[in-house]
Amino acid sequence: MIYIEQVTKRYDGKTVLEVPQWRASEGEIIGLVGSNGAGKTTFLRLLLDLIEPDTGEIQIDGKAISGSDWKQFTGSYLDQRFLIDYLSGDEFLDFIRTIYGLSRAEAEQALTPYRTFLPTNGDANKYLRDLSTGNAKKVGITAAMFVSPRLLILDEPFANLDPPSQLRLKQLLRDLHAATGATMLISSHDLVHVTDLCDRITLIDHGKVVTDAATSDETLEELRTFFGEVPDTAAPDEAAPDSTA
Amino acid sequence: MPHSSSDSSRRIRPRSRVGARKLLPLLIRQQVKFRIRSFKAQGKLGSSIVMTLFGAYIAFTLFTLGAFLPVFVEEIRAGMTTHALVDRHTVSTLVGLFFLRFLLQKTPKVQVESFLHLPFPRWLLVGFFCAASVFSAHNIFPLIFAVPYAVRHLAPIYGALGAVQWVAAIVGALLVSNFLNIYVRSQLTNHERKVLLGLGTLLALTLTDEYLGGGVLGSLSLAIFGDMHRPSWMLAASILSVVVGAGLLASGALLDSLRREDPPAVPLAEAGRLHELAERWDLAGHLIWLELRLMWRNRRPRHYLVVSLMFSTVYLIFLLASPGVFDGVALGAVIGLFASGGFALNYGQLMFSWESNYMEGLLARAVDTRTLTRSKTIVLQGSCLVLFVVSLPVFMVFRPDLIPLHVAFLFYNAGVTTQVILELATRNRDGVDLGKSGGFFNYEGFSARHWLWFLPTAVPPTILLIVFRDTPSLAWSILAGVGLLGLLTTELWTRRHARRVSRRKHAMLSGFAIRT
Incomplete structure (x- = not known):
């Protein structure tokens, strides 16, 4: 499905991403993890042809991404630049529907599972710029998912969402995968969600893929060790809230 | 639980308020740095x-x-x-x-x-x-x-x-x-x-x-x-x-x-009917509909719209009604250009920049550059027709003898000006943040190049009017003919602009990202 060969990206002479080879097979759910500035978003932006690699080749479905065939079956949401903020949530989803050639009836049906995830009725008519970050993000993620893409690319989808919405999103991703077998590439800082959802983890550090392996029972611990997460050993009196404050 | 003295000493003490006397020099230093750095950041020597x-x-x-x-x-x-x-x-x-x-x-x-x-x-x-x-x-x-x-x-x-x-x-x-x-x-x-x-x-x-x-x-x-x-x-x-x-x-x-907070945007009148029309036009129609909402729901583009309408009505009345003011041949070119092409000239130069906040989202989705460019061409050509109709009564009342000039410039603006302006728009890498534009007539996104670009638009018709000053009807016919040729070759121009956008999209997006 995705083929990356000898790709490098440099900014001001500094290499920010260097991927000798990376593949994604049809139907895989891949978690992309790494510290801030590791190169995850650059990786996704390269895949979506939003930035140009300095060297190398990227193909989706056997075709170079400089063509636009892959866009017909790819849903994506990276950040607020994927939202048109002077439209309401409903207007934005209606616009996305036309891009992917869905009729109103088809779109209505496709949106049904997302109704419990989307902002409530009161917010549906507000312009996206007037919504909270989390609610606007829900609209953006829904826009990427409801068109039943064969390839789904999401950057930090769980960040800024409240806990129930995170769980709901996880379920929606699972349902989408079960229904369509879509290939998913999801970057996240939330190691629990990623290991829970993805069947493969790609760890990026300083612009290089350092680990790329199937998710197993030990993956979460390995990732925690990599990120230097220490067990909670703080003394009780230090951890307790200050009741006199 | 009682706290030890060492715990309480760790608590953050409220800091004393810093006086205006100390803050003012801080503001001055920051402003000096801001001015120097924003001048350096322009980085465009020409x-x-x-x-x-x-x-x-x-x-x-x-x-x-x-x-x-x-x-x-x-x-x-x-x-x-x-x-x-x-x-x-x-x-x-x-x-x-x-x-x-x-x-x-x-x-x-x-x-x-x-x-x-x-x-x-x-x-x-x-x-x-x-x-x-x-x-x-x-x-x-x-x-x-x-x-x-x-x-x-x-x-x-x-x-x-x-x-x-x-x-x-x-x-x-x-x-x-x-x-x-x-x-x-x-x-x-x-x-x-x-x-x-x-x-x-x-x-x-x-x-x-x-x-x-x-x-x-x-x-x-x-x-x-x-x-x-x-x-x-x-x-x-x-x-x-x-x-x-x-x-x-x-x-x-x-x-x-x-x-005070900014008032909510005004909903577009007749939204339902226009929406249905857009539905019949598929993606191009929806992109035009999107552009219309962009104009109406964001203050800065809306001001361009209002000012263009004012030029084509109120200001035009003063130009045409004042005896002696319209004697210059060059002024005829300016009136002709702006009466029907004012909106295309102003708004059109930032045609892709207006969408810099979400251009990434458009290009990562199934929006092909040709449909995108076609929708923008139709918007600009449509604006020429609307302004022509709006300003026609002013010509009819005050200078009916200049109606042929007005008609000639409608063809010229729709066929040539819009294409020249779109050519510039595809070269633009400066983003416009609609959410922060705020002020009336903010020229964010404009550079000297935009002002200079006015020359290839305005100079040819001016020269033509000057050369044929004794036979103005011939000059108007040539203008209309060139404009008609431009209109007939719209599709060729659209393809050319689309190819340019495809070629330059990474440079455009990286420029837009600086703003957003």
Whole structure:
């Protein structure tokens, strides 16, 4: 499905991403993890042809991404630049529907599972710029998912969402995968969600893929060790809230 | 649980408030850095050279006019006293400069807002940025005329003190105009219609008085500035108090506007019907519908729309109704270009930049550049037709003999101007943040290149009109013919623009990302 060969990206002479080879097979759910500035978003932006690699080749479905065939079956949401903020949530989803050639009836049906995830009725008519970050993000993620893409690319989808919405999103991703077998590439800082959802983890550090392996029972611990997460050993009196404050 | 003394010593103690005396130098240093760095960040040598030369040319012209005004007055109005002429036209000049300022000068609100989250007192921020706004080109350029005029002409007649007092009065008037602009624009946020109506009425009255010879402004000007060169402590104190009053009024209005939120956008009338129409046009229709909502729901593009409509109606009436004003052949080209192509010329130059906030989202999805470019071409060509229809009654009433010119320029603007403007738009890498544009007539996203690009649009028809000045109907036919050819080859141009967008999209997106 995705083929990356000898790709490098440099900014001001500094290499920010260097991927000798990376593949994604049809139907895989891949978690992309790494510290801030590791190169995850650059990786996704390269895949979506939003930035140009300095060297190398990227193909989706056997075709170079400089063509636009892959866009017909790819849903994506990276950040607020994927939202048109002077439209309401409903207007934005209606616009996305036309891009992917869905009729109103088809779109209505496709949106049904997302109704419990989307902002409530009161917010549906507000312009996206007037919504909270989390609610606007829900609209953006829904826009990427409801068109039943064969390839789904999401950057930090769980960040800024409240806990129930995170769980709901996880379920929606699972349902989408079960229904369509879509290939998913999801970057996240939330190691629990990623290991829970993805069947493969790609760890990026300083612009290089350092680990790329199937998710197993030990993956979460390995990732925690990599990120230097220490067990909670703080003394009780230090951890307790200050009741006199 | 009781806390030990070491625990309580770790608690953060509230810090003492930093006084304005310490914060003010901090603000000044930050502003100096901001000015220097934003000048360096422009990084466009060609544009900087052009703008510097343009500024130097204007400064030189103003200086020459001020230093040698009696010579010019003798040439134009022989026998008239120079200072009487100046005193008579000072107020109308200041009113004209105020409108120019209103259209071009940015409000300090955006600068103030970027500091609101820091522990600066609001009054200090507002006062500081209002005071900093006086170092604007709108206040400095007029003095390049006024100072040499006072030194060379007023000082020998009224003495150094009289000349100084007159310059002080001009400085005071400019400062009042500066503060009044801040006041008016602060009111725009919540009283847009009232403010625009008020200013439109004032402009109409001023132009009527000036062109139809009412003489009210002239008499007012003589009453105010006629005695300004006679030294008087009372007059000096009056000037000072008016300036301080205007400064307080502006600061108060700016402070008040910070407490208010922007009003919700106005829904587009007939939305349902237009939406249904867009549905029939598939993606191109939806992109046009999106562009219309962009124009209507965001203040800056909406102002372009309103101003274009005003030019094609109110301002056009003054141009066509004033006897003698329309004698120049070059002015015919300007009227023709702007009457139907004003919106395309202004809005069109930023055609892709308007969408810089979400261009990534469009290009990552199944929106092909050809459909995107086609929708933009239709919007610009449609705007030419709309403005043509709106301005046609003005031509019919005041200059029916110029209707063929208007028709010729409709074809030229729709067929040629829109394509030239789109060509420029595809080269643009400067983003426009719709959410932060705020001020009226903010020129964010424009560079010297945009102003220079006006030349290939305006020069050919001007030259044509000049060359065929004795047979204007031939010139109009050629213009219409070229425009028709442009219209017939629209699809070819669209493909060319689309290819350019595809080729340059990474450069465009990286430029837009700096803004967003």
